[in-house]
Amino acid sequence: MKNYNHLLLAGIAGASLALAGCATSTKAPQDTTASVGSTAVAPAPAKEGPVLKGVGLDMADLDRSVLPCDDFFQYSGGNWLKNNPVPAYASSWGPRNLLGDRTQALLRQILEEAAANPNAPQGSNLQKVGDFYAAGMDTVAIEKAGLAPLRPELNRIAALKDRNGLPNLVARQKLLQTGAFFRASVDVDDKISTQYAVGLAQGGLTLPDRDYYFKQDGRTETIRGAYRTYLRNMFGLLGDDAATAQKNAAAVERIETRLAKAARTRVELRDPQANYNKLTVAAAQKRYPNLGLPRLLADLQLSKAQEVIVGQPAFFDEVNTVFKTEPLADLKTYMRWHLVRSVATALPKAYVDEAFRYQQVLAGTKQQPTRWKRMLASTDATLGEAFGQLYVDKAFSPAAKKKALEMVGNIKASMAEHIQTNTWMSDATKAEALKKLNALRVKIGYPDVWKDYSALTITRESYVKNLLAARVWEYQKEARKYGGPIDRNEWGMTPSTINAYYNPPMNEIVFPAGYLQPPFFDPNADDAVNYGAIGGVMGHEMTHGFDDQGRQYDADGNLRDWWTPADAAEFTKRAAVVGRQYDAFSPLDSVHVNGKLTMGENLADFAGLTIVYGALEKQLQQKYGNNPRPLYDGFTPEQRFFLSWAQLRRQNIRPEALRQQILTDPHSPGQYRTIGPLMNMPQFYDAFGCKEGQKMVRATTDRAKIW
Template sequence: MFKPLAAALAAGAFAVSGISAQQIQLVNADAAPTITAPKAGISMDLSAIDKTVNPCDDFYAYACGNWKKNNPIPADKTRYGRFDELGERNRYTLYTLLEQAANNPKTPLQVKYGNYYAACMNQPLADQLGAKPLQPGLARIAAVTDKKQIAKLNGEMESADGVGFFYGFGSGQDQQDSTKVIPQLGQGGLALPDRDYYLKDEARSKDIRGKYVDHVQKMFVLLGDTPEQAKTEADAVMKIETALAEGQMPRVEMRDPAKRYHLMTLTQLQQLTPDFQWNDYFAALHRPVTSLNVSSPKFVQALNAEIDAASLDELKSYMRWHLLNAGANALSQPFIDENFAFNGKVLTGQQVLAPLWRRCTMQTDAALGEAVGQDWVNANFPPAAKQNMSVLVADLEKALGQDIQGLDWMSDATKAQAQVKLAAFRNKIGYPETWRDYSKLDVKRDDRFGNARRTAVFSQNRTLDKIGKPVDEKEWSMSPPTVNAYYNPGMNDINFPAGILQPPFYDFKIDPAVNFGAIGVVIGHEMTHGFDDQGSKYDAQGNVKSWWTAEDRAKFEQRTDCEAKEFDAFEPVPGVHLNGKLTLGENTADNGGLHVAYAALHTELAKTPGAESRKIDGYTQDQRYFLGYAQVWCENTRPEAAEVAAKTDPHSPGRFRVNGEVQNFDKFGEAWGCKKGDPMFPVNSCRVW
């Protein structure tokens, strides 16, 4: 994946009724703020360049220095960069579609997504309801009288309300037979971003834990508990979540497909967890399961141990919290404000809550992305753009094939298998061939919380319905307006939503050097994911299967270790280092993408006599290529958010995605006239592909 996804609406809610027609009519009367359209993007921003910086010392500061000075982080954001500029433009165009659909729909789909958006925008109605939408779920939890009933309750709430506790259950491709979709059980149950927040002893983690317990207590008080009750419950939540965190597999280990693949019969799973009644859970979920993949057996054992050790009251407090936490952003303003006070201000440093129209636009996209996405594509992504992108992808595939063939460290046998895998890539550009069917999703204009609940159930059922059926190779995991791209190792496909195929990433009006440096590297990046430390363990059919000689695999790991150690040394904030193993896949993909797109550019330039020597705006073609790459990563990030990302995000910050990669590519040093030994042109560098 090229960039981490923005957080979607937390799922889990209940239907509300008894809303008057007068209240419904208030939605659009009060919900249409005056919003200024964002400025159009540009693919080469000469004003962003800080010429007081030597590009051979710090290329990121050179390419982005003035942009960083002139683009402070808005108060309602934790970071702001070129990704966000484009994201804001896409979000604005989505917003205009949603406003139109909410007020004057023309099609049944517009009625559906317009009603979802209108219900989300009706904050006065949510304020009137307060915590009432939670009451049915809270009553179900209160009715539990025995720990043995918890499994059944979990299944009932997932099936009816889209809210689960303790773990994640879904479906996925079988790693050993990618044509099969099987049940999958994964670790979960935490409200903080990562297990390390519960387990590390440094001052920042301790401070966050203390503030988290205070936050949970405040939320329980808003729910109607006394401060004393709320404190007891908050302590129970922390105790149980800490026990679950201790049982979780760390993120770096989860990157290894072999470590998260453990096929078990239901009987074997039950033997691991005698205190959790799995038969009752699956019966309540209406999903007969006889075998499944358990990604982390140690975690389910820790879950069983905590269910045995905790009191029933403690477990009920934990479940009440996760029900409340899942739906907080669709409740009344006091819940939203307190939720933001911790998850926004404390965790990420965000200063103010994003405006309601922006939150509702994002939530509607998350819920009905391929409904509103159809209209968005028609308005914003012409067929010519898709065709031009197809040509670029073909150019990059050819360049990667030549790159593989020219590797001096890989044997012919492994090269042949790598070429087989590359030839099997499926390319998905812009939007799905077949749009998702939302006919079974009930959306009501007067039921924000219920819409979120029904969306969660719809998504859960859609996921579980795949079990035992052929894999849908045409399915997408991102909506068309998304500013991102991804590689799916089980599908062996690369996916480029229409949202990223715009400036600064792609502009068919600008010279090829800039486009190849921006979208070209994105394409090469996603292709290289098929050959990074994770993707390289999958074969051309998407199965986890070795296609390497043992000697080549050892050479590959030696090269990836070089990158991991290099990125371990980078500090996004003082005293906080990146995790080179966690970010290894993305760094490897950047490394490969930068090399491959450069080669593809020069193949393109060679078609026109004199093109390679042409200067534009005083920069050579190679210099414009590297500027095109660097400038998509211009960004400012709050220290708190940077620290969270360092612990949880497999992507490195923009500064290190630029400097860390150009210093590993000698063509950069040559393009900018650097001397060997300069920071951006070191004597020793890392290269994998």
């Protein structure tokens, strides 16, 4: 399935599981501003209603020594940040992780019960989930087996005698999903969304991004040093002597550096038109003869494909040259490395430790998560919907789904109103935008049709064998989609995932069950809290369809320009203001947020929050009319809305992880996701009585306005 991580609300760290807090207090409205070293102006609601005890926000987390209009990130959660340092086993920490811990406790119970059940029907989801987890937890068997479960694949690589067999061996790496050389997949055709296409995209690197191979600063040099040590030591574990391990490590680095040099930057990869280069298989074979595409596709069960979409043609020019010019022995070494690297955490402890030592330098993590957490994440990643069915049976209520769908409907209505009242967009473009919004599909909780795992055999014999078998099964299942109807029931996340996404070719927003629980979604909380929390997520994902990338897809999910030239130019001009704002944010010395890389997520945060605020105001008007609105914990609904948004984006993060995030992640750091949108919103200024000259208040001429 196509990787739409750039359209997720937040990156998924460590697992597809991965925001919390609720307490109450009663404060007078004027306590919402600081009283230490300031002359704060208290926000004044138009009509004060009864003061009630609130649910969903923890008042103890606020840092009242800071003015909300000077630093809302610190004001809304400064005490929480002080009292919740990053645990040794994590590289960052926020409410999402706390919710992840709660979710993991239930998931662990499900897994351990499944693993301890000797009577699970053979071939059932319960048997497969239980056996997969049990095999991963059996460290005695893993140590005893050593490399034996991987030996058939290592021998397959060793047996390659000449370049004629290279396409077949590369195809095997694709089936095993080792990440070698490039990515191949079956996805919805971006320009013909009613059919599937075979896609080829750049890949093949160990370091997180191409720039890690070239940057000369001290931090990057340290990471490259850890990468080289990782390579050498892993080859040593595979049986190479010191000199051979050094030689093999250098060969892998040389090949990866060649691939990195030819690869597009992450900013360049955000251009969907540039990534759409359709060629006949014959034309692709002529341009890239050393890839042996006809044989490679045949081995991938895609021999009937007549066309391929090449994401980055110049990258594949280099792959073609690498296949011809690199010594065959070095190509085999490279594939051996990626095979072992891709399953390192399923091998004996020595391999796991080497992989973690590299990760320590990369992300600053101090210690590994416990084994059961790692195996839980692996089970979710490998058997996600089999595992997910067991989770949903215990954790997700129909009432939660009904309420979530109601909120999405209200936010969708608000979006429609913002489109209709937009002052800079032509009627023609508005009509297309409304058509796209009306066609938007919403998925809540879990799939209507679950994956069928009946053809996948899972046993307790070997964790590595289970992992490889599941990868081959998954790849073959994807290949079988080619030539068939579009599967609109398919999900790109598992039910327990605490995240959400927008998928442009399907024009759909998806919210797994894992997200629909406190503190993101709390049936006992007031509307303002839920709209600021899960509502903010819904607005974010919905407006991804109209960000700088999503707006290039039409109502049917086709990559088609439906904007008038004047409207497109105006959107680009307004979006550029947001880009410049985020370019100026600097969380570390000499490190700035990349406004172009994070553009889509920043636009979705800003537009989504604006849309959801409008939906909340309509909800409050329907509920209270012109009557006084209650003050929960002394805060107006509007204030609680912004506090809810901010408290769920609190984050402590290690400097190493923060640097990596800024270089590779399309999401801005949590503090800027919190304050960036608010600094453009008069609604925020009004809610907290902000005045010109305060740090959160931009000059009128410097503010962005899109929807």
